[in-house]
Amino acid sequence: MNNGAHDKKCEIWAIGGGKGGTGKSFVTSSIGTHLASKGNKVVLIDADLGGANLHTLLGVSKPRNSLTDFFEKKASLNDIIVNCGMPDIGLVSGTLSSLDSENIKYAQKLKLFRQIKAIDTDYILIDLGAGSHNNTIDTFLLADKMIVVTLPEITALENMYHFIKNVFFRKLKIILSAHGLKDMIQDVWKNRDVHGIKHLKDVVEHLMGTSAHVRDIIENELASFKIYIILNQVRSGREVMIGSSVKSVCLKFLGFDAQYAGHIEYDESVLRCINKRLPFMLTHPFSHVAKEIIKLTENLKDGRQITVTADKYANRRL
Amino acid sequence: MPIEDYKKYFDALELSSDAQLSEVRNSYLHLKSLYSNDSIVTSAIAYELSEEKRHEILEQVEEAYAKLADFFTNKDADTAVSEKPSFVVDEELKQYMSGMQSFSGKMLKEIREKLGVNLKDMAVFTKIRKQYFEDIENERFSALPAEVYLRGYIMEYARYLSLDPEKVANDYIERYRTAR
Incomplete structure (x- = not known):
């Protein structure tokens, strides 16, 4: 196994979002396919241990190896990367035979994270499961780019806000722990009535007010914390704007930076394609959906975001 | 007012300081409508959105737009003067x-x-x-x-x-x- 240092920096992208069925696996496999077609080596990791199906989107019906081998048979992560018919794309399948995914031991989790970081490739894309379980959040925080996929639906947005709030708090907790302030956030939250705290931003403001030291730590964290938003299954020009609105709410109400990486329009042929286990990016390379995925992938690569304006989109039909 | 002082207004409209007037206008209209009306984007996080806070944001957005409108008016006047052609007819x-x-x-x-x-x-x-x-x-x-x-x-x-x-x-x- 290659634990060594590689010259080229490998980027880890994690795709999460809280709610199930928003198209995380579709987006992950499509972004991966595009990156590979541009000459990058890509490894996709299905971290949705309870409901793995990334292999299906890549046209693999029964992966030879999966994370079961890693957790139960002590196989190394590099040895369980399976080929999935496309050159330069490797898959670590998340199909588990018996293991209870919620009960992965802490030491196993750390070992997995270590081995993920050591994979010798250009891009690692991690497809996360639904929910805001700590294991999911920690895997999300492993990434250089944290990406959420959401839909123009209130339930999806609710779950997404919940997810990114938890991610942000978990990150703050980890950072403060590293500075010997382990229980600070819990204490503040427990006594929130005393401090007059109602919202997430109040917690952050309260923490920052406690000392210059804590303030520095948090400001540093806020400056580097960034969430990338992908809006999937968009059906009208008006809905395109929702991505910009979500970005604004993150900035103004949650207090951290979010970037609108791009949107993908609703297209029935996506589902048809998935049911046939065909890779959409290769079978429909000239579709709007494929073009939008290419665009958002390039935006993610460069850390750019799209700017959409009401007058341009409001009355446009997709 | 020097340009750095306008940064907070660009920030309030979620723009970078090199944004154009049209972007300022679009962002203003978008934010104004986002925080004046209910939509799924704000309803989904209603528990984090107090009425005062919403009001405060709307005021900031209004102020930012007014200041930036002035900023662009003055800027146009300045550049027009500085870019006037100067040449010698020999x-x-x-x-x-x-x-x-x-x-x-x-x-x-x-x-x-x-x-x-x-x-x-x-x-x-x-x-x-x-x-x-x-x-x-x-x-x-x-x-x-x-x-x-x-x-x-x-x-x-x-x-x-x-x-x-x-x-x-x-x-x-x-x-x-x-x-x-």
């Missing part, structure tokens, strides 16, 4: 121009080049597309716009070079009519 050029009977595209181009004026600066200053000036100089009559517009463009061109706008436009339009 004796040789004076003689060359006095020998002219009627202005053609080719002559205009020669005068402009002798004055060391480039079309890009001219386009920025006059707010007329560079392509039109190129078409005027090369007398690509079929590519040029309708006569009423063309006349305006030529007069701007002449004014920029301190030539007599009426005379240049009349001469040129005559060539244009003959050619068409």
Whole structure:
């Protein structure tokens, strides 16, 4: 196994979002396919241990190896990367035979994270499961780019806000722990009535007010914390704007930076394609959906975001 | 007010400090409607959104837009002054121009080049597309716009070079009519 240092920096992208069925696996496999077609080596990791199906989107019906081998048979992560018919794309399948995914031991989790970081490739894309379980959040925080996929639906947005709030708090907790302030956030939250705290931003403001030291730590964290938003299954020009609105709410109400990486329009042929286990990016390379995925992938690569304006989109039909 | 002081207003409208006026306007309209009305984006996080906070944000957005509108008005005035052409008409050029009977595209181009004026600066200053000036100089009559517009463009061109706008436009339009 290659634990060594590689010259080229490998980027880890994690795709999460809280709610199930928003198209995380579709987006992950499509972004991966595009990156590979541009000459990058890509490894996709299905971290949705309870409901793995990334292999299906890549046209693999029964992966030879999966994370079961890693957790139960002590196989190394590099040895369980399976080929999935496309050159330069490797898959670590998340199909588990018996293991209870919620009960992965802490030491196993750390070992997995270590081995993920050591994979010798250009891009690692991690497809996360639904929910805001700590294991999911920690895997999300492993990434250089944290990406959420959401839909123009209130339930999806609710779950997404919940997810990114938890991610942000978990990150703050980890950072403060590293500075010997382990229980600070819990204490503040427990006594929130005393401090007059109602919202997430109040917690952050309260923490920052406690000392210059804590303030520095948090400001540093806020400056580097960034969430990338992908809006999937968009059906009208008006809905395109929702991505910009979500970005604004993150900035103004949650207090951290979010970037609108791009949107993908609703297209029935996506589902048809998935049911046939065909890779959409290769079978429909000239579709709007494929073009939008290419665009958002390039935006993610460069850390750019799209700017959409009401007058341009409001009355446009997709 | 120096430009750094405007940064917070650009921030309030979620723009970078090099944003254009049109972006400022669009962002203002978007944010105003987002925080004045209920939508799924705000309802989904209603528990984090107090009415005071919403109100406060709307005020900030309004203030930012008002300040930035001023900022752009002043900026336009400043750049217009600083970019005014400055060149010297020397004796040789004076003689060359006095020998002219009627202005053609080719002559205009020669005068402009002798004055060391480039079309890009001219386009920025006059707010007329560079392509039109190129078409005027090369007398690509079929590519040029309708006569009423063309006349305006030529007069701007002449004014920029301190030539007599009426005379240049009349001469040129005559060539244009003959050619068409």
